[in-house]
Amino acid sequence: MIKNTIFTLIILFSLTLTGWTQGDFPEKPNPPKLVNDFSNTLSDLEIRKLESKLLAYNDSTSSQVSIVLINSVGPYDISDYAFQLGDRWGIGRKEKDNGILILAAMKDRKVFIATGYGMEGAIPDALAKRIVDQLIVPNFRMESYYTGLDKATDMIFKLASGEYQADKVTSSGNSGGALLMFLFFIFIFVILPMIKNRKDNDNHMGGKGGGVDLFTTIMLANMLKGSSRGKFGDFSSGRGGFGGGSFGGGSFGGFGGGSFGGGGAGGSW
Template identity: 45%
Template sequence: MAHATVPPAALPLRPNPARFVNDLAGVLTVEQRLALEQKLQAYNDSTTTQIAVVLLKTVAPYEVADYAQQLGEAWGVGQQGRNNGIVILVAVDDRRLAIQTGYGMEERVPDYVTGLIIQQQFQPDFKLKRYYEGLDHGIDVIIHRAAGAFSPLTPHPAPWSAQPWWVWLILLTLVPLGLGVMYVMFFKVGLSGSSSGPRTRSTLSSSSSSGSSSSGSSSSSFGGGSFGGGGSSGSW
């Protein structure tokens, strides 16, 4: 089904500098917005995958899925060529939301998964106006699913008591062996002593200074990703 055209004038302007969390509805506290921003910034830094969260009061008269898809295109969420962007759009007054995935994310986060995330993560919290909690939980599931490590339909792993006999045999063999190696290593170190001595104050100061200089947050920009309409929408 072709997507209805949302005129550029109906879309919010692309933030400059780019922000991953854009609360244009005013439902998040400053602390909540910063916590989500830091999580998504760290995810972008480690994977280059970009998740943009946009909260609006309304997208009327447009369909929320069409609006989210064209917002992702207009902002260029994701990396050009990789198309690894995801848009989470929440229209608070409409009580409607959508997850739209870029071309490169449709295999990792297919439509049935985005639908389950909306039902299981977003809707229960949004009904209680717990927008931060819903977004925080839903984003965690998206991140794990995008890594291929989690599926809402995957059963919990079997408890240790249900593990096969050979797992216990390996553990009973490796644990004593590892403890023995550690004992020998510490015994030799204790006999030989250490000639290096404690670190000097200048060394500690240098390490601390280096750590503090690299702890600042890095800025990112949307890279020109494309969206083909993959994803799901729903209401609460």
């Protein structure tokens, strides 16, 4: 009896181990691509437009954003799957770990934004969650998959641009006053709406009960980072500056060996 039990446990452990190493993860694309639709959800035109947009961003910054659509993550949690896939493909630069993976499991109706170590400051979990809840999920529910991904990447570009621009500006002025101002806005735009929502029994973030919307959160996040000089709002006149126009002019050179440390957020539709 004991031998049979041990043998069964060994078999189960082996199946679990091989589950992470065989077949569950798509191979790194060759030739390399930033947009990989293994679920045949997007049209060829939509894929080319997104690829061109992400390629332009890759060429213009040090960051890499990749979109992967699959049918299912199987028995795995979509967040674990996203981190594993991001590590296996090496999305982002090795020395900066500044990759972002938008993973959607179409049959599971789940989506997750995974951020590399180097992008967690620009896109903390709270902002990743709002991008999912307010930009991706509503469009995916209407089967507007391209629109959801297009808007999500626009917002990611804006957030990432805000951090890198702030890095280039030497800090000046009264930092204590900025902190007090930030705390004041936190109280007005975050604490009070939360109290109101609780009284209204509305626990849905961003619902009609007066929750904090995505753009208010972005404003507060940029205040915290000291970027009060309007640089975030000046990003390509409020639009994602790497989309539109002609496409197909370049080719992606490949992922740079970035790593993922557990940052990000997801949702379902």
